[in-house]
Amino acid sequence: MTIGLEHFLTVSALVFCIGLAIALSKRNAIGVLMGVELMLNAVNLTLVAFSRFSISERPITGQTFAVFIITVAAAEAAVALALAVSVYRNRETVDVDQINLLRS
Amino acid sequence: MEGGGVVFAFYVLSAVTLVAAGGVMMSRNLLHAVLFLILTFVGIAGFFVLLSADFIAMAQVIIYVGAIAVLVLFAILLTPRSGRDNGETKFAAPAMLLGVCLAAVFLFVMHDTAWQTNDAVRQTWAQPLSAAPSWKPGCSPSNSPASC
Numbered sequence: 001m002t003i004g005l006e007h008f009l010t011v012s013a014l015v016f017c018i019g020l021a022i023a024l025s026k027r028n029a030i031g032v033l034m035g036v037e038l039m040l041n042a043v044n045l046t047l048v049a050f051s052r053f054s055i056s057e058r059p060i061t062g063q064t065f066a067v068f069i070i071t072v073a074a075a076e077a078a079v080a081l082a083l084a085v086s087v088y089r090n091r092e093t094v095d096v097d098q099i100n101l102l103r104s
Numbered sequence: 105m106e107g108g109g110v111v112f113a114f115y116v117l118s119a120v121t122l123v124a125a126g127g128v129m130m131s132r133n134l135l136h137a138v139l140f141l142i143l144t145f146v147g148i149a150g151f152f153v154l155l156s157a158d159f160i161a162m163a164q165v166i167i168y169v170g171a172i173a174v175l176v177l178f179a180i181l182l183t184p185r186s187g188r189d190n191g192e193t194k195f196a197a198p199a200m201l202l203g204v205c206l207a208a209v210f211l212f213v214m215h216d217t218a219w220q221t222n223d224a225v226r227q228t229w230a231q232p233l234s235a236a237p238s239w240k241p242g243c244s245p246s247n248s249p250a251s252c
Contacts, residue, residue: 031190038125041168044160070163
C-alpha cells in the first residue's frame with residue numbers, strides 16, 4: 001500500500017471545494033474570508049505535493065511558489081479583516097447581504 | 105511513499121483535515137468555526153511535513169495558525185453586534201451543488217491523468233564539509249587549473 005500523488009491531490013481538491021462552498025454561501029463576511037483561506041491552503045498543498053513528486057532534478061520551485069502564496073494570503077487576510085471592521089463601524093453589520101452601498 | 109507509518113499518518117491527517125474543514129462549514133457559532141479552521145491549518149502543516157517540506161510546514165504553523173487565525177479571531181471579537189452566527193445566505197444550496205460538481209470534475213481529471221511522478225526521497229539538505237571534496241585556494245568547479 002503506497003501513498004501517491006493522487007492521494008494528496010484528492011485531499012487538496014476536497015478541501016478546495018469545501019472552501020469554495022463556504023466562501024460562496026456564508027452570510028458573515030469573516031466566514032467568507034475563512035473559506036478563501038481554506039482555498040489558498042488547498043492550493044499550497046497541491047503545489048507542495050507536485051514539488052515532492054516532481055521528476056525534475058531540483059524540484060524546489062513548488063515550495064517557492066507556496067511561500068509566495070502564504071505571503072499573499074497573509075496580506076489579503078489583513079486587508080480583508082480591516083475592511084470588515086471598517087464596514088462594521090459604519091454600518092453596524094458585516095452581513096454580506098446588507099452591505100449594498102454600491103447598489104444604484 | 106511506502107511504509108505503514110506513512111500510510112497511517114496520511115489517513116489520520118486527511119481525516120482530521122477534512123472533518124475540520126467540514127466543521128468550518130457546519131458549525132453555527134463563528135468562534136467554533138475559527139477553532140475548526142485552526143485544526144485544518146494544523147492538519148495541512150502535517151501534510152507538509154509528510155511531503156518533506158519542512159520550511160513550508162514551519163511557515164504554515166507560524167503564519168496561518170499564529171497570525172491569520174488570531175487576526176480572524178480579533179475581527180470576530182471586534183464586531184460584536186453583528187452576531188456570532190455562521191449562517192448561510194440563500195445561495196447555500198447552489199454553492200454546495202457547485203462545490204460537489206467541481207470536486208467531481210477535479211477527482212475525475214486527476215485520476216484520469218497519467219502523472220509522471222518520481223517517488224524517490226531526495227537529499228535536500230547540505231552535505232557535511234567532511235564529505236565535500238577538499239578545497240584549495242584558486243580552485244573552483246568552473247576554474248580548475250592543473251595545480252588543483
